[in-house]
Amino acid sequence: MDLDLLWTIQLSPLLAFLLITLLPKALKKTAPMVGIGLALAAALASLKLFSLHADGAGMPQEYMRPWFEISRQSLWPFVEIQNYSLSVGFLVDRLNLLMIMVVTTITFFVQLFSFYYMAQDESRGRYFGFLSFFSFAMTGLVLSSNLLQTFLFWELVGLTSYLLIGFWYQKPAAADAARKAFVINRLADLGFYLGILLLFILFGTVDFLKLEQNVLTQTLPASTLTILGLLVFTGVMGKSAQFPFHVWLPDAMEGPTPVSALIHSATMVAAGVFLLARAFGLFASSQTTLLVILIVGSLTAVTGAVLATVQRDIKRILAYSTVSQLGLMVMAVGAGSAVAGMFHLTTHAYFKSLLFLTAGAFIHRFHTNDIFEIACGGGKKELLPLGALLLGLASLCGVFPFAGFFSKDMILEVLRERGVIFYGISILVSFLTVYYSSRLLFVILFSPARETRHGKHHETWVSQISGSVPLVMLGAISVIVGLQGTSVFDFKILRWLGGHETHLNIQILWTTTALIVGGALTAFFLFRDPALAEKRLREDQGILRRVLERKLFIDDVYQFLVKKVVLKLASLLDWFDRAFVNGVLVNRTSYLILGVGRWLSRVQTGFLQDYLTWALTAGLAVLFWTIHLSSGKL
């Protein structure tokens, strides 16, 4: 039963992808139906699987079959020989049951919303095909039983991310963004791959269940564990957009908005945090690794939050907000609490995809990403998206009793125990979060709606439903899912993840409330008249503004590195290739063979008698040889 459900979850998106790809042109219109239907099947199957194991008994389960084995001789000669064998299969435990539920439900809602959002797009079929393929890769990533299998799906997920960012490939910005995301992720995945290889060679297995902290610390020296953990963490930094690899995520907003909701906020970028929790034993076995994770997380959280405060593009605000929230999750894991990280991942997945779909609704309605223009167009008159935006932002800021409140407070608490610096950083990030959220809200809310420039779409009731149901459902879920971590629902989600129950910490409650009020007041003071604020913003030429406009110069640093270092290195390698590989190895070999050939061609004199002489000599030699042999035998 379990296995059937797992196969359903894993293969129905793939089936959707194949069906959509193979559909004849005349039937391309049904592509959204295929995608949505099979996404629903996967979501239902994962809900069923979850309900079967709601008590958490009999976990973890593995359904494995051998993949390949490596003989002793073929590997490293200096390392102690272990039994190198790899299995492939599903691993089901509490962690990925939760994750698979998050992934499949959000996928379903996003597919449904895409039906509304992409209704006018010519290449809908391609879009839904890629989206289904992404969902296949993502479920594969979540259900993988070992690191190498995870890595394969990790790359597939990266590929679909590339394809979907560059979905409108005629736009140069989209094509560039796709390339940027791809290249940065490859760079990071190189580290990840090296980490997996090293772990496999040194430890003998990459199965998640065997990566236990105490076993690892007994088998391997501490420095090796640090290196292994950091290498694997490099991959996480790429995928989860951690500093300094975060630069691809804001640019990835060039893709269609539902894609941003699904891939670049809820699921794929969270895969890094998921991996941190999945292989927590590996990271936890070295204190240095955890400290580095914590520091990188803090840098990311601060960078994202600071940059989110100056963006005008609604999707970019949300993208930087995602970066900063991912930083918070990574901080939580780095502080030693994978539970807090996963809890925030879950709530964040729901409310951030809600926010992105809301942004999508605004963009679809007003054909612009600029918040000031949306506001002028009459954004506040769109009641459903506005409500959803309010709900999502309240969750994001951590207003009681919305989802973000519980998960973020848990992270704050974890960080407070870890140390005062990191606590301070998280407080700062929370403050900035409230500030940019309120800014977004106030700009839309307080702008006078000048004109309604864009005529209403002629929407059928089907597309109206598909445009509004996901918002309502995701909003409802993001309220409920936060309460799962409280005493109201008996700390269900925390117990489920194996964490302890937390009590409402009064001090933190006061701190966050003060933060929310403070941030909101600051934003209110600055943006109570958006038109004035915009004018002031345009005139301001201060140094702070310039630094923030240039995104803290991180892109410039990349530009510099690529131009001065990478290209120099490339030209050096180019010279090496031309001079040594081509010049010495290839050309010398051919010259040698040419020379030998020319020398041998002297045999061909053009005189018949010379050839005859050669032939007769050879014949005689053969004759003598034969006689010699036969006489030797006798």
Added chain:
Amino acid sequence: MNLSDSLQSYFFISAALLGLGVFGLLMRRNLVAMLISLELILNSASLNFVALNRFCLADKSLGQVFTVFIVALAAAEVCIALSLVLWLYRKKESINVEDANELKN
């Protein structure tokens, strides 16, 4: 004892023919002379067949049949070779083998 009754004398003649043939084939530059030398080599082989047939074989026809084959083969071969030589002569006004080196280089 009659000389014609011993196998060795036939072998001697056959070897002499072969030697002459090979010598002529290698030393002469005239294509017709080379063909004649070739015939000498073939004849030495035929002679061997007939001689061995006579002295060593119970069935007295096998070697002779072979010889007849060789003669027929030689005729055919000479036919082709002479026509080639003729063609070469028409083209080059010479049947010196050293002039026929178009394939060199």
